[in-house]
Amino acid sequence: MDSVLPNSLRNAPDARGRFGEFGGRYVAETLMPLILELEAAYEAAKADPAFQTELEYYLKHYVGRPSPLWRAERLSKELGGAKIYFKREELNHTGAHKINNCLGQILLAKRMGKTRIIAETGAGQHGVATATVCALFGLPCTIYMGAVDVERQKPNVFRMKLLGAEVVPVSSGSATLKDAMNDALRDWVANVRDTFYIIGTSAGPHPYPAMVRDFQCVIGNEAREQLMEAEGRLPDIAIACVGGGSNAIGLFHPFLDEETVKLIGVEAAGKGLETHEHAASLNKGRPGVLHGNRTYLLQDEDGQIIEAHSISAGLDYPGIGPEHSWLHDIKRVEYVGVTDAEALAAFRLCTRTEGIIPALESSHAIAHVAKIAGHMDKDQIILLNLSGRGDKDIFAVAQHLGVEL
Amino acid sequence: MSRIAGVFAGLKAEGRAALIPFVEAFDPDRATSLTLLKGMAENGADIIEVGMPFTDPMADGPTIQAAGRRGLLAGATLKGTLALVAEFRADNAHTPIVLMGYLNPICSYGVAAFCQDAAKAGVDGLIIVDLPTEEADLVLPDAGKNGLDVIRLIAPTTTDERLPKVLEGSSGFVYYVSITGITGTRTASAEDLARDIPRIRAATTLPIAVGFGVRTPEQAATVAKFADGAIVASALIETLRRENAEAVLRDVKALSAGVKGARAA
Numbered sequence: 001m002d003s004v005l006p007n008s009l010r011n012a013p014d015a016r017g018r019f020g021e022f023g024g025r026y027v028a029e030t031l032m033p034l035i036l037e038l039e040a041a042y043e044a045a046k047a048d049p050a051f052q053t054e055l056e057y058y059l060k061h062y063v064g065r066p067s068p069l070w071r072a073e074r075l076s077k078e079l080g081g082a083k084i085y086f087k088r089e090e091l092n093h094t095g096a097h098k099i100n101n102c103l104g105q106i107l108l109a110k111r112m113g114k115t116r117i118i119a120e121t122g123a124g125q126h127g128v129a130t131a132t133v134c135a136l137f138g139l140p141c142t143i144y145m146g147a148v149d150v151e152r153q154k155p156n157v158f159r160m161k162l163l164g165a166e167v168v169p170v171s172s173g174s175a176t177l178k179d180a181m182n183d184a185l186r187d188w189v190a191n192v193r194d195t196f197y198i199i200g201t202s203a204g205p206h207p208y209p210a211m212v213r214d215f216q217c218v219i220g221n222e223a224r225e226q227l228m229e230a231e232g233r234l235p236d237i238a239i240a241c242v243g244g245g246s247n248a249i250g251l252f253h254p255f256l257d258e259e260t261v262k263l264i265g266v267e268a269a270g271k272g273l274e275t276h277e278h279a280a281s282l283n284k285g286r287p288g289v290l291h292g293n294r295t296y297l298l299q300d301e302d303g304q305i306i307e308a309h310s311i312s313a314g315l316d317y318p319g320i321g322p323e324h325s326w327l328h329d330i331k332r333v334e335y336v337g338v339t340d341a342e343a344l345a346a347f348r349l350c351t352r353t354e355g356i357i358p359a360l361e362s363s364h365a366i367a368h369v370a371k372i373a374g375h376m377d378k379d380q381i382i383l384l385n386l387s388g389r390g391d392k393d394i395f396a397v398a399q400h401l402g403v404e405l
Numbered sequence: 406m407s408r409i410a411g412v413f414a415g416l417k418a419e420g421r422a423a424l425i426p427f428v429e430a431f432d433p434d435r436a437t438s439l440t441l442l443k444g445m446a447e448n449g450a451d452i453i454e455v456g457m458p459f460t461d462p463m464a465d466g467p468t469i470q471a472a473g474r475r476g477l478l479a480g481a482t483l484k485g486t487l488a489l490v491a492e493f494r495a496d497n498a499h500t501p502i503v504l505m506g507y508l509n510p511i512c513s514y515g516v517a518a519f520c521q522d523a524a525k526a527g528v529d530g531l532i533i534v535d536l537p538t539e540e541a542d543l544v545l546p547d548a549g550k551n552g553l554d555v556i557r558l559i560a561p562t563t564t565d566e567r568l569p570k571v572l573e574g575s576s577g578f579v580y581y582v583s584i585t586g587i588t589g590t591r592t593a594s595a596e597d598l599a600r601d602i603p604r605i606r607a608a609t610t611l612p613i614a615v616g617f618g619v620r621t622p623e624q625a626a627t628v629a630k631f632a633d634g635a636i637v638a639s640a641l642i643e644t645l646r647r648e649n650a651e652a653v654l655r656d657v658k659a660l661s662a663g664v665k666g667a668r669a670a
Contacts, residue, residue, distance in 0.1 A: 016539065024539075024540055025537060025539050025540060026508055026535045026536065026537070026540055027535055027537060028463070028464040028534050028535060028537070028558060028560070028582075029537050029538075029557070029558040029559060029560045029562075029563060029571060029582070030464070030558075030560035030561075030562055030582060030585055031562075032537045032538075032539065032562075032563075032567075033560075033562045033563060033564060033567060034562065172467060172470050172471075173460065173461065173470070173474070178461060179461075182461055182462075182463045185463045185464075186463065186464070186466070189464060189585060190585060191585075192562055192585050193585075287512075288509045288512055288513060289507075289508045289509045289512055289535065290461060290509060291461075291463070292535070297509070299509065299513065301513070302482040302483060302484075302510055302513060302514075303459075303483070303509045303510035303511070303512065303513025303514065304459065304460045304477060304510065305460040305461050305509070
């Protein structure tokens with residue numbers, strides 16, 4: 001099932017880590033030997049059945065995979081069109097898809113003999129997932145988090161600390177996710193020999209975008225099999241939210257060569273694509289180089305990076321994974337925008353009709369489904385990646401609804 | 406011979422190493438930067454490194470980051486930085502200027518246009534921190550066409566096997582990042598340098614300058630014993646922040662004396 005054709009869209013990246021003109025390895029020389037070492041170690045692990053068996057063990061018994069495929073009947077009925085299925089990544093241990101990647105990377109870190117883990121986090125979901133696997137494997141862990149995010153995501157900061165992680169607030173720059181990533185890279189430069197950097201999304205220098213994608217492909221592979229079992233066919237549309245884009249690429253990748261499957265990535269349009277407060281790098285940005293890869297970025301005329309905005313901290317990033325930039329340019333995936341207000345409405349819609357509180361990130365994808373499902377036939381199928389649960393977001397949502405908790 | 410090669414040839418004849426101080430463009434304003442460039446050249450700077458401010462300088466420590474942010478707040482752009490160099494160059498034909506920065510603003514400007522305009526402004530070399538040898542074909546052709554030296558970073562993590570590859574296409578001098586870490590933090594010891602510099606020397610005939618963590622005249626002197634140049638950045642930015650441009654020039658003078666005395670002692 002997983003065989004890849006020579007002219008497949010699934011062969012990227014090339015030997016230089018490029019997806020078309022995107023990706024690559026734009027890092028300081030200090031990191032370059034490390035990146036090359038990581039690439040070699042990952043290639044070896046990927047080809048080693050023992051590594052895959054070990055990963056599968058943890059995914060099954062620790063994460064709880066496979067995650068269910070849920071037919072969202074009440075939501076489908078309410079929208080009055082296509083049949084909607086949720087791939088329920090929010091049921092994973094720690095409540096999101098992030099753990100799939102963290103487990104893969106920490107097993108690789110152990111294999112490479114690394115003794116210390118670092119990571120960046122925005123909302124804290126990747127930080128919590130990283131702290132979790134570090135607790136599981138008994139490795140010390142330092143999480144870099146923008147000082148602004150530390151302030152607005154207190155429950156996750158506390159979770160990380162309970163799990164034994166050191167949380168370092170980053171106050172340089174704009175004190176959010178991109179600055180946390182800068183500081184994690186600085187830590188790595190200073191501690192190259194013993195430290196493994198677990199990047200949380202499908203961005204960064206090669207091999208990270210490909211490696212994170214590979215670890216997240218379990219989402220699309222499972223969903224494909226589960227849908228074949230339930231419906232005997234592939235979906236008409238597969239849809240996911242994109243910040244850095246790891247949950248989306250994990251869902252999309254196994255469908256890239258299926259011409260009948262339309263793929264839709266949903267960017268955070270914040271207060272509107274016509275404003276300056278959004279995180280829509282593909283719709284409103286242009287190609288540039290940041291955090292080790294060439295990709296679409298929010299930047300000003302002089303090439304300075306512009307702060308992103310989204311109600312959802314997980315989508316609040318001025319760049320996007322390079323593979324998405326490529327899929328956007330070749331028009332294999334359609335990338336659309338959903339505003340804060342639309343995401344909030346979808347958050348309530350999903351909660352009310354399905355009894356599932358979705359993450360604000362995933363609510364962006366639900367909001368777009370709400371726009372299109374009604375225009376589709378009843379026998380058409382939408383596969384939506386419900387990438388995370390919304391418990392972490394109830395404070396933010398309450399605030400927007402004017403409710404005091 | 407390029408201006409940079411000329412300086413190193415002259416210093417070799419004198420039997421001493423170069424002092425390469427750093428100025429972040431527009432920190433805290435354009436006038437101060439111009440004063441520093443002129444004053445450094447008059448107070449013992451052999452080459453001057455000029456930082457091009459960027460919002461996300463991932464290899465720099467807090468001091469240079471903050472300087473870049475102040476520069477941006479003061480309105481620094483690549484165009485503005487080139488104009489600053491051009492104004493300096495109008496009165497000074499001999500002190501090489503090396504621009505240090507990150508790739509994105511250069512890509513945004515357009516690599517070809519940037520190399521052309523930089524050469525026209527009197528820039529002699531480029532240090533692009535996030536452009537490793539693997540990606541250098543993006544800039545090398547245009548830099549070469551315009552007579553700009555592309556100065557490569559070498560790190561303690563760069564293996565002997567990797568050295569020739571990293572040095573491929575580099576010119577002017579080699580910038581040895583003497584510690585694994587960010588700018589302005591730790592300092593390499595004499596033992597470190599005695600071990601590391603000959604390793605690089607064996608792989609290149611280019612002069613070797615040492616940066617990252619060189620702060621005092623004594624440290625500059627230690628570096629000058631082993632290498633062909635000492636780069637001082639964070640310490641001077643701190644002096645500027647704490648005192649003023651005059652105090653920076655005082656420090657440059659002292660650093661220069663340190664470098665000059667190194668091999669005489």
